Amino acid sequence: MLSLGTEAGIELYLRTLQIFFFLLCRKMEKRAILFSLKWLTTLHFLLLPIATAQTKGTTVTILSIDGGGIRGIIPGTVLAFLESKLQELDGPNARVADYFDVIAGTSTGGLVATMITAPDKDNRPIFAARNITSFYLEHGPKIFPDSVFVSKVTNLIGGPKYDGKYLRSLVEGLLGNLTIIQTLTNVVIPTFDLKRLQPVVFTTKDGKSNVSKNALLSDVCLGTSAAPTFLPPHYFEIKDSNRSIRTFDLIDGGVAANNPTLMAMTHISKEILMNNFDLVDMQPLDSNRMLVLSLGTGIAQLEEKYNAKDAANWGLLAWVYNNGATPLIDAFGDASSDMVDIHVSTVFQSLQNEQNYLRIQEDKLAGDASSLDISTIKNLQSLVQIGDSLLKKPVSRVNLETGKPEAVPGEGTNEEALVRFAKFLSEEKKFRSS
Numbered sequence: 001m002l003s004l005g006t007e008a009g010i011e012l013y014l015r016t017l018q019i020f021f022f023l024l025c026r027k028m029e030k031r032a033i034l035f036s037l038k039w040l041t042t043l044h045f046l047l048l049p050i051a052t053a054q055t056k057g058t059t060v061t062i063l064s065i066d067g068g069g070i071r072g073i074i075p076g077t078v079l080a081f082l083e084s085k086l087q088e089l090d091g092p093n094a095r096v097a098d099y100f101d102v103i104a105g106t107s108t109g110g111l112v113a114t115m116i117t118a119p120d121k122d123n124r125p126i127f128a129a130r131n132i133t134s135f136y137l138e139h140g141p142k143i144f145p146d147s148v149f150v151s152k153v154t155n156l157i158g159g160p161k162y163d164g165k166y167l168r169s170l171v172e173g174l175l176g177n178l179t180i181i182q183t184l185t186n187v188v189i190p191t192f193d194l195k196r197l198q199p200v201v202f203t204t205k206d207g208k209s210n211v212s213k214n215a216l217l218s219d220v221c222l223g224t225s226a227a228p229t230f231l232p233p234h235y236f237e238i239k240d241s242n243r244s245i246r247t248f249d250l251i252d253g254g255v256a257a258n259n260p261t262l263m264a265m266t267h268i269s270k271e272i273l274m275n276n277f278d279l280v281d282m283q284p285l286d287s288n289r290m291l292v293l294s295l296g297t298g299i300a301q302l303e304e305k306y307n308a309k310d311a312a313n314w315g316l317l318a319w320v321y322n323n324g325a326t327p328l329i330d331a332f333g334d335a336s337s338d339m340v341d342i343h344v345s346t347v348f349q350s351l352q353n354e355q356n357y358l359r360i361q362e363d364k365l366a367g368d369a370s371s372l373d374i375s376t377i378k379n380l381q382s383l384v385q386i387g388d389s390l391l392k393k394p395v396s397r398v399n400l401e402t403g404k405p406e407a408v409p410g411e412g413t414n415e416e417a418l419v420r421f422a423k424f425l426s427e428e429k430k431f432r433s434s
Contacts, residue, residue, distance in 0.1 A: 057432050060268060060282060061291050061425060063100045064261040066337055067107025067254040068297025069227065069372030070140050071365075073380065075295035076112060076132030077387025078360055081415065082293075083129035085422035090429070095125045097184045099425040101278065104188035104264035106253040108297065110224035111171075114217050117183040118175055125184060126174065133387075137380050142166045144230075144373040161373070164231045168222055175218040181207040183217070188264050190253035191223040194233055199256035200248065201263065205271055212240040215248075223250030228329070229320060230373060259337035261294040261344050261359075287348050287356060291428075293421060294344070296337060296361030298386065300330070300370035326372070337361075338403060345398045354397060358421065360414050362390050363405060391415040 065075050079096055086094040097103065097117045105113030115127040115135065127135065143166055180187065186204040193200045200223075207214035215238060222234040234250045257263045269284035271277040282289060306327055311319075319328045341359055348357040368379040369386060395417050396405035411417060 057278075057428060059289050059291050059424075059428055060102075061100045061428065062261070062264050062268070062293070063096065063103045063113075064259065064264050064292070064294045065103075065105040065109030065112050066260075066294075066296045066361075067109050067224075067227075067252065067258045069108055069230070070136060070144060070375050070380070071297035071369075071372065071383060072108035072112055073133055073136045073140075073383040074298050074362060074387040074390065075109065075360075076129070076136065077384060078295055078391065078414070078418070079112070079116070079129040079132060081391055082418050082422060085419055086426060089422060089426040093124075096129050097125050099429055100185055102186045102188055102264050102268060104190075104260040104267075105224075106190055106256075106258055106260045107225050107227060109260065109295075110189040110253060111221050113187050113189060114175070114183075114221050117185055117187055118178055118217055119182060119184055123184070133384060137384075139166075139170055140375040140380060141377075143170070144375040146376070160228075160232050161230050164222075164226070167225070167231065168218075171221050172218045175216070175221070178217045179207065179214050180204055180217055180220060181214050188260060188267050189220050189224050190257045190260055190263055191220070191226075191248075191250040192253060192255040193249055194251050195247070195249040199253075200250065201256075201267070203267060205267075205276065209276075210240075212238050212246045214238070219248070223248065224253040226250060227252040227254065227372065229326065254336065257336060257340065259294065259296070259340040261292060262340045265290070265292070265344070265347075285347065287351055288353055290356055291421070291424060292344070292348075292357045294341070294357070294359045294361075296359070298362035298365040298370070299337070300365045305366075305370075306330075329372075338398075341398050342400065342403055346400060349397075349400065355411070358395070358414075358417055359398070359405075360390065361396075361405065362386055362393075391418070 065072075068074070083094065083096050086096070086099060095116065103113045103117055105111070112132055115132060116125050116129060118126050120126045144162060180189075180202055181204055183204050187202075189202045191200045191202065192198070202213060202215055202220045202224075215236070219234065219236040223236075226232060226234045228251055231252075234248075236248050236250075238246050238248070240246060253260070265285070268277065268282075268290075272282055272284050305325065311327070314322065314327070320326065341361075344357060345354070345359070348354045365386070368374045368376070369382050371379075391414050394407040394413055395411040397408050398404065399406050
């Protein structure tokens with residue numbers, strides 16, 4: 001019998017995995033995707049020994065937070081509500097990090113993921129979810145200060161819009177010498193290495209197995225949030241076990257995965273393949289045993305602020321900076337987030353367990369609220385209100401044909417869905433502790 005340790009076994013498994021994602025990207029018909037996914041699972045049973053695990057559990061739990069600059073206020077508001085419901089069930093000391101196996105975050109989402117998983121002196125998260133919004137309200141205007149005319153001209157000619165000094169001082173002061181292996185649950189934070197032109201994904205698991213990936217959390221945060229044209233790239237070095245130096249030249253993780261949900265799911269699959277996952281008898285891409293909460297930072301999809309007629313006259317400069325907006329960055333970021341949502345939705349819907357995947361996203365941002373960096377008091381308060389209003393909106397799910405989210409009859413509001421999530425998370429945690 002083939003085993004994963006053989007070259008033939010690995011090749012067969014990876015070829016099937018490639019076919020599965022090819023079908024997703026091509027939007028092939030449902031039965032073809034379903035057949036591919038079932039064959040992939042069957043292969044896993046044939047090729048792999050049962051993983052040795054130390055934790056019993058019925059479901060792997062995933063939290064994912066998109067990138068979006070100052071709009072991190074929106075998922076912060078959602079997380080505050082979720083944590084409050086967990087506290088109603090399990091007491092005032094309950095924190096989001098206690099309930100998720102993996103927390104993934106890109107750019108501002110990476111900052112949030114770190115805030116709720118980095119330990120304080122009592123080995124509890126340095127931030128409760130309810131404090132995320134106040135963090136942005138206090139520090140946002142200093143990270144993204146109002147730009148005077150000279151700064152705007154400098155940004156167009158050379159250099160980022162902001163020098164990043166305040167953000168660096170803030171992050172390093174909060175996180176000190178904490179490294180990624182010290183997070184209170186597993187984190188997945190994507191960045192992009194400008195020198196190597198390839199994604200670099202920092203994870204708690206990788207940090208524990210490879211000293212050259214055990215970066216300071218402050219370096220990871222500064223790397224994943226270094227949005228091109230807004231903040232400078234972040235450089236740092238790590239010595240490996242042989243005292244060799246590995247260098248990192250990082251820019252915003254949104255270049256690789258602005259929505260890191262799929263990255264979190266594939267990270268889990270990789271750990272399972274390596275017999276390194278914590279839950280008993282978990283299989284790759286087993287969406288029946290995955291509970292995924294994916295939080296967006298809002299998009300201006302319905303505002304339609306760009307069009308082909310205007311764009312036909314844009315040169316290089318106008319694509320990068322146009323009337324205070326950044327068309328190229330907006331297009332790449334929103335396209336990345338939406339494609340991941342479509343892919344993940346296809347996985348869950350193809351196996352009729354779509355209720356295991358909850359995507360909460362505001363698609364009606366307009367004006368200043370859709371920017372990455374406008375940090376006026378008026379806009380910050382507007383973002384808080386948008387987050388609160390989002391909780392009252394009906395649960396939506398992407399239509400696989402149109403790519404647009406549609407309200408789901410019978411599933412209530414996002415607030416009601418999060419109450420159900422909190423109940424399940426609480427029950428799962430108690431089950432594991434029993």
